[in-house]
Amino acid sequence: xxxxxxxxxxxxxxxxxxxxxxxxxxxxxxxxxxxxxxxxxxxxxxxxxxxxxxxxxxxxxxxxxxxxxxxxxxxxxxxxxxxxxxxxxxxxxxxxxxxxxxxxxxxxxxxxxxxxxxxxxxxxxxxxxxxxxxxxxxxxxxxxxxxxxxxxxxxxxxxxxxxxxxxxxxxxxxxxxxxxxxxxxxxxxxxxxxxxxxxxxxxxxxxxxxxxxxxxxxxxxxxxxxxxxxxxxxxxxxxxxxxxxxxxxxxxxxxxxxxxxxxxxxxxxxxxxxxxxxxxxxxxxxxxxxxxxxxxxxxxxxxxxxxxxxxxxx
Numbered sequence: 385x386x387x388x389x390x391x392x393x394x395x396x397x398x399x400x401x402x403x404x405x406x407x408x409x410x411x412x413x414x415x416x417x418x419x420x421x422x423x424x425x426x427x428x429x430x431x432x433x434x435x436x437x438x439x440x441x442x443x444x445x446x447x448x449x450x451x452x453x454x455x456x457x458x459x460x461x462x463x464x465x466x467x468x469x470x471x472x473x474x475x476x477x478x479x480x481x482x483x484x485x486x487x488x489x490x491x492x493x494x495x496x497x498x499x500x501x502x503x504x505x506x507x508x509x510x511x512x513x514x515x516x517x518x519x520x521x522x523x524x525x526x527x528x529x530x531x532x533x534x535x536x537x538x539x540x541x542x543x544x545x546x547x548x549x550x551x552x553x554x555x556x557x558x559x560x561x562x563x564x565x566x567x568x569x570x571x572x573x574x575x576x577x578x579x580x581x582x583x584x585x586x587x588x589x590x591x592x593x594x595x596x597x598x599x600x601x602x603x604x605x606x607x608x609x610x611x612x613x614x615x616x617x618x619x620x621x622x623x624x625x626x627x628x629x630x631x632x633x634x635x636x637x638x639x640x641x642x643x644x645x646x647x648x649x650x651x652x653x654x655x656x657x658x659x660x661x662x663x664x665x666x667x668x669x670x671x672x673x674x675x676x677x678x679x680x681x682x683x684x685x686x687x688x689x690x691x692x693x694x695x696x697x698x
Contacts, residue, residue: 385419386410386426386469387445387490391561392554392593394418396443399594408435410446427468433476436484441601442544444473445490447532451653454521466532474539486545486601489536493552493586493613493664495529498522500582503617505667506550506609521656533609545607547600552613552664555684556590557692567692570624570631576638581621583661586613589678589688596666599674611666616680620658623681630685 387393388409397407397418407419410432424432426446436442446469448461470489477483496504497512504510512518513526533548555563569575588596596612618626628636645655666674678684 385443385445386424386473387447388419388443389413389417390445391556391558393443393445394558395554395556395590395594396445396597399598405440408439410435424472426465427472429472429476429479433479436473436476437480438482439484441486441488442473442477442484443488443490443597444470446470447490450525451657453652454524454654459524463528463531466528467535470532470535471539474536474541477544478540483541483543486547486604487536487539487541488547488549488597488600489532491532491548491550491609492525492529493550493611493662494525494660495533495550496662496664498583498661499663500584500661503663503665504611505665506611507667509611509664519656521654522660525656545604547607548609549597550609550611550613550664551593552586552588552611552617552662554590554593555587555688557688557695558590563688564692566624566627567631567689570628570633570636573633573635573637574639575624575628575633575636577621577624577636578639578658579620579641581619581624581638583620583659584617584663585620585623586617586662586664587623587681587684588612588614589676589684592676592678595677596669596674599669599672603672606668606672610668611664612669613664613666614676614679614681614684615665615670617663617665618681626682627685627689630682630689 388397389411400407409417409419409421410424411421412426422432422435448465452458497510497515513523536546553562600606
């Protein structure tokens with residue numbers, strides 16, 4: 385697993401270990417990892433490639449965080465970290481005597497166009513970037529998403545099934561994650577709608593995220609793009625209202641558009657993360673018979689809030 389030191393990678397590594405699997409984390413750093421650590425540079429084939437020979441599954445989650453300002457330097461790092469790591473893994477698989485059965489490649493639901501009125505599934509979804517008036521930061525994110533998938537498509541791999549994970553925001557009670565951040569706003573009375581609140585939020589409970597990836601591993605007819613998202617995306621205003629109710633708070637101060645811009649600047653991030661409408665549905669998973677344990681946000685928010693409290697003794 386490349387990129388296994390992050391929140392999502394840690395969730396997956398724990399799940400694999402609980403099933404009795406051996407987990408190897410390709411990492412450029414040091415520190416506490418869930419699994420056996422093997423060094424790599426994230427860009428070129430090295431001794432680490434032997435770990436892929438005979439492996440059952442390769443999961444690539446590597447990529448610089450997008451929680452930053454999209455200046456020239458950060459844009460280059462965001463793009464390069466994804467493309468170079470994907471190409472390196474592709475070349476390592478291509479030279480393996482016993483190539484892995486499946487390669488699960490991280491991607492993003494951001495690849496779809498900003499949409500209020502229509503859900504985007506894998507078959508009929510509209511890939512973004514060509515809409516008139518799209519902000520430059522939004523177009524950059526879509527360019528990254530498309531280039532990321534293209535790097536997987538171009539990998540010289542023939543004996544390994546390739547799956548593109550078009551993932552929505554993974555909600556878990558772990559510190560520093562998306563849910564922890566949003567809940568922090570709610571707890572401080574700031575959890576109102578963002579902007580006009582019409583933009584859709586696509587999400588997935590962390591337990592379902594893990595279950596989806598296990599499903600994809602076990603069902604070898606599934607390849608190509610798969611939307612890894614709960615079937616119930618909802619507008620930001622409704623999403624935050626449900627989260628406030630789950631926590632037991634009635635009021636949340638809304639944030640106007642200009643407030644989002646100021647806040648993003650001060651926090652050194654971009655408003656795209658909260659302002660773009662991501663209305664994504666898991667068409668292929670539902671057609672294949674996958675059953676979500678947490679399909680609706682109000683129930684998922686209650687479960688996550690309860691888990692958050694229990695972990696912190698609150």
